Amino acid sequence: PETGCLSIIVLGASGDLAKKKTFPALFNLYRQGFLQLNEVHIFGYARTKISDDELRNRIQGYLSSGNEGSEDVSKFLQLIKYVSGSYDAAEGFQALDKAISEHETSRNSSEESSRRLFYLALPPSVYPQVCKMIKNYCTTKSDLGGWTRIVVEKPFGKDLASAEELSSQIGELFNEPQIYRIDHYLGKELVQNLLVLRFANRFFLPLWNRDNIDNVQIVFREDFGTEGRGGYFDEYGIIRDIIQNHLLQVLCLVAMEKPVSLKPEHIRDEKVKVLQSVVPIKDEEVVLGQYEGYRDDPTVPDNSNTPTFATMVLRIHNERWEGVPFILKAGKALNSRKADIRVQFKDVPGDIFKSQKQGRNEFVIRLQPSEAILHEAYGQATWGVVIPEAYERLILDTIRGDQQHFVRRDELKAAWEIFTPLLHRIDNGEFKPIAYKPGSRGPAEADELLEKAGYVQTHGY
Numbered sequence: 001p002e003t004g005c006l007s008i009i010v011l012g013a014s015g016d017l018a019k020k021k022t023f024p025a026l027f028n029l030y031r032q033g034f035l036q037l038n039e040v041h042i043f044g045y046a047r048t049k050i051s052d053d054e055l056r057n058r059i060q061g062y063l064s065s066g067n068e069g070s071e072d073v074s075k076f077l078q079l080i081k082y083v084s085g086s087y088d089a090a091e092g093f094q095a096l097d098k099a100i101s102e103h104e105t106s107r108n109s110s111e112e113s114s115r116r117l118f119y120l121a122l123p124p125s126v127y128p129q130v131c132k133m134i135k136n137y138c139t140t141k142s143d144l145g146g147w148t149r150i151v152v153e154k155p156f157g158k159d160l161a162s163a164e165e166l167s168s169q170i171g172e173l174f175n176e177p178q179i180y181r182i183d184h185y186l187g188k189e190l191v192q193n194l195l196v197l198r199f200a201n202r203f204f205l206p207l208w209n210r211d212n213i214d215n216v217q218i219v220f221r222e223d224f225g226t227e228g229r230g231g232y233f234d235e236y237g238i239i240r241d242i243i244q245n246h247l248l249q250v251l252c253l254v255a256m257e258k259p260v261s262l263k264p265e266h267i268r269d270e271k272v273k274v275l276q277s278v279v280p281i282k283d284e285e286v287v288l289g290q291y292e293g294y295r296d297d298p299t300v301p302d303n304s305n306t307p308t309f310a311t312m313v314l315r316i317h318n319e320r321w322e323g324v325p326f327i328l329k330a331g332k333a334l335n336s337r338k339a340d341i342r343v344q345f346k347d348v349p350g351d352i353f354k355s356q357k358q359g360r361n362e363f364v365i366r367l368q369p370s371e372a373i374l375h376e377a378y379g380q381a382t383w384g385v386v387i388p389e390a391y392e393r394l395i396l397d398t399i400r401g402d403q404q405h406f407v408r409r410d411e412l413k414a415a416w417e418i419f420t421p422l423l424h425r426i427d428n429g430e431f432k433p434i435a436y437k438p439g440s441r442g443p444a445e446a447d448e449l450l451e452k453a454g455y456v457q458t459h460g461y
């Protein structure tokens with residue numbers, strides 16, 4: 001492992017994402033011994049003018065419950081310093097650089113390199129200017145190696161053109177190996193284990209194709225609405241918020257061919273191929289919904305056309321998957337909270353149980369709320385695992401320089417290519433969402449679409 005001073009700089013430190021995800025993940029990494037006290041320092045940066053202690057107080061409440069007042073919490077909080085400044089002016093970033101450098105000088109011996117990890121917990125609209133400031137004022141100066149890495153959060157753009165523009169702007173400042181595009185679904189344990197399940201398992205390996213699998217469903221449901229995020233959500237909608245990134249990334253891992261090796265580039269090469277094999281989505285294979293009451297949010301326009309629910313069928317044109325529908329389904333304000341991968345197998349020939357059966361052989365991987373692998377035939381979890389939070393894993397990967405679970409630029413482009421025509425039609429008001437009741441399963445039309453695609457509703461779960 002690399003040694004030397006590690007500075008983690010959270011930009012947007014007073015925002016929601018930083019408080020709820022980034023700092024708690026850093027705290028857990030610290031508590032588990034992944035961040036060494038004598039090496040690491042954490043900096044918060046944002047526009048709000050507050051003191052170090054005020055930032056610490058704001059974060060404290062979000063660190064895992066049960067730890068309040070513990071020695072761990074106070075030691076961790078002491079690692080955090082705050083610098084305030086704007087996102088487009090040199091002074092703030094010069095002050096930030098000064099603070100980081102002081103820390104480095106105090107910690108590093110002359111032979112050690114410095115590592116700077118910038119976590120942008122910010123809206124993408126400011127990414128280019130912030131990256132420019134980091135590049136100009138805050139990159140590692142050490143000539144002993146070391147590195148500067150940038151972590152960015154979705155949404156990376158709103159469509160193909162804006163995503164490409166964003167990629168070029170950031171790409172002019174940093175190389176691809178320095179850019180870590182986070183999709184936190186890739187940090188979930190069972191998502192990470194999909195490759196093991198598929199490629200290291202003699203049961204699944206020979207079954208995983210069109211000869212045995214009838215359809216695949218990747219479902220995300222939430223039993224709450226946009227709650228305070230209406231302004232953000234209305235600009236993006238469920239396809240950009242969940243389907244284009246989280247669900248599509250899962251689809252890649254379910255559908256990709258075996259990579260040449262486990263090297264990040266080899267894995268990402270195969271994911272890109274899957275995305276490039278997806279054929280244009282047909283209108284008749286899309287159902288959009290919007291829950292009743294969504295527009296009551298004062299930050300949502302009264303005539304909003306933004307879908308809060310979508311079900312669609314993706315078709316992969318290759319030897320393994322021709323004819324197998326991949327159904328992606330996501331919705332807010334539904335009847336339950338869960339994220340599942342559901343693989344339905346074809347009926348066995350000459351099935352002697354046909355008259356007694358309700359449903360099909362279905363293999364379910366549950367990603368949310370608690371990860372588990374289930375088999376419909378038994379109707380219960382065969383095992384459940386305690387797992388680290390997705391963000392912890394991904395931040396640790398960034399420190400270690402492992403890009404396997406991050407989205408590469410060409411992958412992002414291929415992902416936007418799939419959805420952009422549909423998104424433009426929705427944005428232009430040509431495709432309207434169907435109203436559904438909060439707490440329901442979503443529009444009935446979605447279930448009809450599923451049935452048409454060959455999905456057989458199973459009981460339970």
Ligand code: BG6
Nearest residue numbers: 154184222241242246339368390
């Ligand atoms: C985020 C979306 O990326 O993922 C949210 O912006 C969503 O709308 C969240 O609620 C869901 O993540 P998880 O891990 O709770 O399934």
